[in-house]
Amino acid sequence: MRGLLLKRKNGGGIIITHDGLFCRGVVGEHDALGDEVTVEPPDRRTVQWWLAAAALSILCFGLGVYRMFFPGVWAYVALDLDPSIELALDSQLRVVGQRGFNDSGNKLLSPLDLRGKPVDVCIGYLLERAYAAGYLSEGENSVVLVTVTSQPSHRKLGTEALASFVAESFPARQGGVEIVAISTGSDTRQRAVSNGLSTGRYLLQQELRRSGHMVSDGSIREDPLQQIEEEHGLTVAALVGSNGSVLIRTWDMPGIGPAADPQVFLAAPVPVEGEERE
Amino acid sequence: MDEDTLRQLLARAREGDIEARGALIKAYRSFVFSVVSAYCRRALELGLDDELSIGLIAFDEAVTRYQPERGVPFLAFARLVIKSRLANYFRQEGRYREIAGGREISEEMVQVEAAAAWEDFLWEEAVQDRAEEIKDYEQALEEFGIALEELVSISPKHRDSRLALIRAAQSIAADEKIFGRFGPERRLPLREMASKTGLSPKVIEKNRKYLMALAIVFRYPERFIYLNSYIRPRAR
Numbered sequence: 001m002r003g004l005l006l007k008r009k010n011g012g013g014i015i016i017t018h019d020g021l022f023c024r025g026v027v028g029e030h031d032a033l034g035d036e037v038t039v040e041p042p043d044r045r046t047v048q049w050w051l052a053a054a055a056l057s058i059l060c061f062g063l064g065v066y067r068m069f070f071p072g073v074w075a076y077v078a079l080d081l082d083p084s085i086e087l088a089l090d091s092q093l094r095v096v097g098q099r100g101f102n103d104s105g106n107k108l109l110s111p112l113d114l115r116g117k118p119v120d121v122c123i124g125y126l127l128e129r130a131y132a133a134g135y136l137s138e139g140e141n142s143v144v145l146v147t148v149t150s151q152p153s154h155r156k157l158g159t160e161a162l163a164s165f166v167a168e169s170f171p172a173r174q175g176g177v178e179i180v181a182i183s184t185g186s187d188t189r190q191r192a193v194s195n196g197l198s199t200g201r202y203l204l205q206q207e208l209r210r211s212g213h214m215v216s217d218g219s220i221r222e223d224p225l226q227q228i229e230e231e232h233g234l235t236v237a238a239l240v241g242s243n244g245s246v247l248i249r250t251w252d253m254p255g256i257g258p259a260a261d262p263q264v265f266l267a268a269p270v271p272v273e274g275e276e277r278e
Numbered sequence: 279m280d281e282d283t284l285r286q287l288l289a290r291a292r293e294g295d296i297e298a299r300g301a302l303i304k305a306y307r308s309f310v311f312s313v314v315s316a317y318c319r320r321a322l323e324l325g326l327d328d329e330l331s332i333g334l335i336a337f338d339e340a341v342t343r344y345q346p347e348r349g350v351p352f353l354a355f356a357r358l359v360i361k362s363r364l365a366n367y368f369r370q371e372g373r374y375r376e377i378a379g380g381r382e383i384s385e386e387m388v389q390v391e392a393a394a395a396w397e398d399f400l401w402e403e404a405v406q407d408r409a410e411e412i413k414d415y416e417q418a419l420e421e422f423g424i425a426l427e428e429l430v431s432i433s434p435k436h437r438d439s440r441l442a443l444i445r446a447a448q449s450i451a452a453d454e455k456i457f458g459r460f461g462p463e464r465r466l467p468l469r470e471m472a473s474k475t476g477l478s479p480k481v482i483e484k485n486r487k488y489l490m491a492l493a494i495v496f497r498y499p500e501r502f503i504y505l506n507s508y509i510r511p512r513a514r
Contacts, residue, residue, distance in 0.1 A: 004508045006412055007426050014426045019511040020440040020492060022429040034408030034504060 002038045005031055015039055073097065075150030075157055076189060076199070077119060081142070082135045082224045083108045084198035085126060093119045093156060101198040102221045104135060120156070124169040131171035143225040143236050144170070145200035146181040149189040159183050163247040170249065180236045182244035197221055203239050208232055279305050281510075288352060291341050302341055303334065309353065309500050310337045313360045329364060336363035343400075350404045351507035353500065358400050358407055408504045415502055418494050422460065424487050432488055441511045446475035446482070447489050451496035460490050 001023055003015030013027035015037060025039025074091040078084065083104035088097030095114040100106035108129055114122045130136050144166055148157050155161065159181035166179045184199050192202030197220065205220045213232045220228070225236055237246045279287075290298035303310075314333035315322050324330045340356035348355075416426055434440050450456050453474065459467055466486065468479035475482065482489065495505045 004412075004505070007416065014430055016505075016509065018508065019437055020433065020444050020509055021435075021437075022426065022433040022491075024427075024430045032405065032409055033412040034405070036508075 001025065002036060005033055005035050005037050008033065013037070013039065075148065075154070077123070077157070077162070078145075078147040078149075078198040078200050079123065079126060080145035080147075080198055080200040080225060081127075081130045083130060084201055084221070085109060086198055087114065087119060087122060089119050093154065095119060095122050101196065101201070104222075105198075108133065108135075120165060120169075123166065127166070127169050128171050136171065141176045141178070141226070142170075143229065144177060144179045145204070145225060145236055145239075146179065147189075147199040147203070148181070148183050149186055149199060150183075151186065159243070159245040160247075163245045167247050167249045177249045178237065179247040179249070180240060180244065181247070182240055184243065200239075204228065204236065207239055208234060281507075284352060285346070288341060288344060288346070292344075299338065299341055303337060306337060306353070306356070307334070309356075310334055310360060312500060313357050314364065317361055317364050329367070332363055332367050333360045336360040339363070348401055348404075350401070350408075351503050354404060354407060354411075354503040354507075355400070357503065358403050362400060362403075411502060411504050415495070415505060418498075419491055422490055422494065424491055429488065429491055432485070434485065434488070442477065443485055443489055444492055444509065444511050446471075446477050447492035448496050449475050450489060451493040457493060457497055460486075460493065 001015070001017060001021075003017040003021070003023060005013050005015055005027060006022075007014040008027060008031070011026060012024060013031070014022060014024050015027075016022050023039065027037050027039055031037045072090070073088040073096060075089045075093075076086055077089065078086040078101075084101035085105045085108065086099050086101065087095050090096045095117050098109055098112070098114050100109045108126065112129075114125075117125075127136070136142055146159075146162050146166055148159065148162060150157050163179045163181040166181070167177065170177050170179075180200075182200065182203065184203065188202070189199045192199040195202060195205075195217070197205065197217070201220050204225075205215060205217075208215050208220075208228075211232070211234060213234070215228070215232065223231075229235055240246055284302075287298045287302050291302060310333045311322070311324075311330060314329050318327075318329055322330050336359045337356050340352070340359040343359070344352055344355050346352075419426065419429075434443065450460070450471065456467060456471055456474065459465075466482065468482055471477075471482050472479045492509070495502045495509060499506045
């Protein structure tokens with residue numbers, strides 16, 4: 001700050017600037033009264049340090065309070081029916097965030113606010129809504145891809161538990177359903193999100209590319225999973241490897257005829273020959 | 279006279295414009311007389327006292343010799359020239375008296391005052407003169423019960439506020455009646471000041487000391503030449 005030196009005392013001084021600010025600061029040894037000098041305001045710097053410390057304390061406190069009311073994300077669960085949806089969960093497995101990755105996913109979520117509700121309730125509710133909206137139909141074979149990204153493991157978020165839960169909650173009572181549940185790391189999820197894809201569809205895209213199938217981003221994002229399977233001759237179950245579980249639920253057991261109760265069994269992962277997993 | 283007009287008149291006068299030179303002398307006649315009277319420490323009358331004529335001649339010389347690039351306000355420089363010429367006059371008067379008393383004086387003094395050296399001396403003297411003015415300002419503030427240290431804490435931090443208060447201080451300084459009401463124990467005519475300055479009475483009362491500190495500078499432009507020249511807020 002530049003100004004006219006009005007007073008000197010113990011290495012410090014008081015100046016007045018062109019626009020009338022009286023200011024205290026450190027002045028040079030040879031500066032004389034009336035000289036135009038540049039000063040470093042020491043008091044202000046001290047005050048700034050105090051302000052910074054106070055601001056940091058308030059920030060920490062505020063963050064604590066914020067986390068109390070809005071807990072951080074502990075895990076992500078993505079559902080790919082035709083709609084692709086992701087739910088962010090806290091450590092109590094309550095939903096703290098939701099997002100759709102394709103048009104049908106956005107449409108399905110747009111009237112909903114799932115925050116604060118338990119994840120199992122939300123998954124059941126979303127399956128019901130997808131059924132009501134016509135994304136899941138009676139008498140057809142459906143594919144559901146569930147992807148979980150969680151740093152510490154949780155019993156309820158195990159791939160087998162998740163697949164079983166989806167099978168039990170699946171609303172269509174006729175026709176078969178194949179549920180593929182996969183556990184992935186946060187790096188994979190991060191790459192998927194930066195590509196605008198759900199983690200499940202991103203893994204599918206990677207698998208297709210490894211198999212030499214070129215598929216556009218738009219197609220992998222929007223097309224029904226069954227359609228992708230049929231077009232490229234690849235099963236979604238091939239994604240699983242050692243990181244997940246496949247559940248197949250069917251009423252019509254081949255060669256036995258229609259069953260009174262749905263049959264649910266855990267299928268063995270489908271290996272992909274000579275391919276490395278991500 | 280505003281600074282731009284002064285600058286233009288000085289430039290024209292140095293280029294030989296007699297009218298501009300005459301306008302300057304006419305405008306600053308009272309300034310010259312106040313400097314001379316203060317130096318002589320007595321009241322003087324034009325026509326009776328040579329000192330006033332010497333002061334006017336010195337002012338004319340200051341117009342010729344002034345170098346704006348030196349960064350010294352013109353009036354400060356003119357004051358120095360006037361004081362220097364008066365000192366010279368009194369010295370010569372003393373010499374004549376000494377000669378009359380039978381004592382010889384060397385011509386060295388006269389040579390020291392050769393134009394170039396004298397001019398250098400003047401510019402150097404300006405630094406001392408400026409420091410004297412700053413000390414005088416601090417003393418003037420003390421008379422109104424204001425310390426420079428407290429001005430640091432009370433001067434507004436926002437530039438726009440300061441500009442508004444500087445404008446208010448200028449109009450207060452221009453009004454003798456209102457300026458006379460300022461003082462440590464005096465009650466301010468807040469309503470009158472508010473209508474004159476456009477500030478609210480609350481703002482005036484809150485910034486009383488800051489306004490006073492600036493009004494002192496603007497009230498005595500010939501006493502606080504450097505400060506008047508320095509405090510020049512420009513709207514962003």
